[in-house]
Amino acid sequence: MAKFYLTTPIYYVNDAPHVGHAYTTVTADAVCRWHRLLGDDVLFLTGTDEYGLKNSQAAEAQGVHPQLLADRNSERFRAAWDSLDIAYDDFIRTTEARHGNAVQAFLQVIYDNGDIERDTYQGLYCVACEAYYTPDELVDGNCPIHGRPVQLLTEENWFFRLSRYQQRLLDYFEAHPDAVIPPTRRNEVLGFIRQGLADISISRSSFDWGVPLPWDPAHVAWVWFDALPNYLTAAGYRTDSERFAHWWPADYHLVGKDILRFHAVYWPAMLMAAGLDPPRCVASHGWLLVSGEKMSKTRLNQIAPGDLVADFGSDATRYHLLREVTFGSDGDFSYEAMVARYNADLANNLGNLLSRVATIVATKCAGVGPPPRPQSPLASVAAEVYAATADGWGRLVPSDALEATWRLIREANAHLEANEPWKAEPGTAVDAVMGDALEALRIVAVLASPALPHAAADVWRRLGLPGSPVDQRLPAAAAWGGYPGGLPVEKGTPLFPRRK
Numbered sequence: 001m002a003k004f005y006l007t008t009p010i011y012y013v014n015d016a017p018h019v020g021h022a023y024t025t026v027t028a029d030a031v032c033r034w035h036r037l038l039g040d041d042v043l044f045l046t047g048t049d050e051y052g053l054k055n056s057q058a059a060e061a062q063g064v065h066p067q068l069l070a071d072r073n074s075e076r077f078r079a080a081w082d083s084l085d086i087a088y089d090d091f092i093r094t095t096e097a098r099h100g101n102a103v104q105a106f107l108q109v110i111y112d113n114g115d116i117e118r119d120t121y122q123g124l125y126c127v128a129c130e131a132y133y134t135p136d137e138l139v140d141g142n143c144p145i146h147g148r149p150v151q152l153l154t155e156e157n158w159f160f161r162l163s164r165y166q167q168r169l170l171d172y173f174e175a176h177p178d179a180v181i182p183p184t185r186r187n188e189v190l191g192f193i194r195q196g197l198a199d200i201s202i203s204r205s206s207f208d209w210g211v212p213l214p215w216d217p218a219h220v221a222w223v224w225f226d227a228l229p230n231y232l233t234a235a236g237y238r239t240d241s242e243r244f245a246h247w248w249p250a251d252y253h254l255v256g257k258d259i260l261r262f263h264a265v266y267w268p269a270m271l272m273a274a275g276l277d278p279p280r281c282v283a284s285h286g287w288l289l290v291s292g293e294k295m296s297k298t299r300l301n302q303i304a305p306g307d308l309v310a311d312f313g314s315d316a317t318r319y320h321l322l323r324e325v326t327f328g329s330d331g332d333f334s335y336e337a338m339v340a341r342y343n344a345d346l347a348n349n350l351g352n353l354l355s356r357v358a359t360i361v362a363t364k365c366a367g368v369g370p371p372p373r374p375q376s377p378l379a380s381v382a383a384e385v386y387a388a389t390a391d392g393w394g395r396l397v398p399s400d401a402l403e404a405t406w407r408l409i410r411e412a413n414a415h416l417e418a419n420e421p422w423k424a425e426p427g428t429a430v431d432a433v434m435g436d437a438l439e440a441l442r443i444v445a446v447l448a449s450p451a452l453p454h455a456a457a458d459v460w461r462r463l464g465l466p467g468s469p470v471d472q473r474l475p476a477a478a479a480w481g482g483y484p485g486g487l488p489v490e491k492g493t494p495l496f497p498r499r500k
């Protein structure tokens with residue numbers, strides 16, 4: 001059994017979750033669900049990033065202790081993920097003791113290895129990013145991500161000797177061409193490393209909301225130096241060596257393009273400095289835009305995931321996020337596009353297929369589903385669809401995977417239209433067509449279940465099948481001929497009622 005360890009970024013608790021965060025988390029959840037269907041041993045980690053200046057300033061603005069703000073907002077992330085049926089295996093909070101201990105152990109190893117040293121630094125700092133920029137990285141004198149002014153800071157601090165890792169990182173990426181995807185992002189990372197890497201300041205003494213450095217408790221760790229190791233903590237770093245050996249290195253870190261540098265440059269170097277392997281792959285995605293702008297706390301154009309779930313339901317919200325944007329590129333979020341896709345893909349294609357099949361089985365087959373034909377024209381389509389769906393999930397491009405799965409729905413609908421079983425008398429010919437359609441629906445239920453866990457389970461139940469799609473194992477469950485026939489088929493209400 002292969003192990004599969006996938007992480008989302010841990011989200012800052014300075015504000016509530018928005019659909020941009022949901023996009024990453026839903027993608028992570030669907031990919032993990034796919035791997036569970038493959039029978040992999042999955043560890044799916046998400047959580048919240050609770051220390052640092054940004055969180056402590058937000059708490060101050062609200063007149064509460066940062067821990068209280070963290071408790072409150074971490075809970076809001078959890079609630080959002082529950083409403084979206086996110087089946088994480090672990091939810092880590094950086095203020096937990098298990099994490100503080102792991103960070104201190106990790107820092108100590110790097111310090112003992114001689115890669116953390118004291119130095120003075122002056123630079124341009126963006127609090128929203130919690131990072132320094134060089135003058136030429138600024139846009140009109142402002143932070144390139146947030147468009148807000150940066151501050152000139154002088155600090156006497158502890159520095160991580162990132163500059164020592166330039167060649168090792170280049171060698172690493174040379175030897176591991178898939179360590180950053182998609183390739184455009186890999187090139188960006190290589191370009192950044194080739195420009196030359198400066199040492200980075202990894203401690204702060206101006207405030208105390210962080211993990212104290214074990215050898216100098218007057219300083220707390222820079223928030224990124226405490227956040228990134230969350231991926232180690234959850235894998236059992238320094239607490240359970242057997243567990244850690246099993247899960248590390250992580251298979252995928254899913255990250256937005258704005259935090260690529262932290263994950264694909266700083267993080268591998270930090271791991272190397274601690275004598276650990278870098279993650280197998282950092283997969284960078286684009287942003288969800290609202291009218292061309294990044295949805296963000298700073299720009300006040302956020303959409304709460306809970307509002308979409310209340311309106312469309314969890315499955316349809318998940319489906320839209322997975323299907324509408326090609327992983328890696330930016331994508332515009334619009335309500336109109338969401339309604340249009342809902343009606344086209346969910347109400348018309350999938351919903352219609354199910355209701356047609358159930359209606360015809362009720363009227364022409366006495367409500368009992370016939371078995372499929374081994375030689376059905378849909379059998380070869382199903383095989384191609386499985387291969388393309390597996391390829392899409394395997395490449396971490398859910399939109400391709402879903403497009404592939406929807407081909408089987410379209411072809412099954414076309415098969416019904418070509419044969420018009422509703423016009424025929426009950427008998428072998430109708431049974432044959434309906435058996436094929438039921439089998440196509442069974443396979444669709446399995447293949448679509450990572451995106452639509454509820455609807456898939458519902459289709460499964462209505463076909464009279466025992467158990468549920470999540471209990472199925474691929475590739476066997478996608479092989480043509482699995483629907484046994486002789487099962488009661490339920491009509492029920494529309495799976496996805498059409499929207500105006």
Ligand code: MSP
Pocket residue numbers: 008009010011012019020021023024049227228230254255256257258259286287288289294295296
């Ligand atoms: N706390 C850090 C991550 C630490 S990981 C060790 C952080 N948090 S964040 O809450 O600001 O952002 C978390 C993730 O959400 C990032 O990957 C970011 O790209 C993503 N998104 C934030 N807004 C987004 C969109 N509008 N669209 C898509 N993803 C977006 O950074």
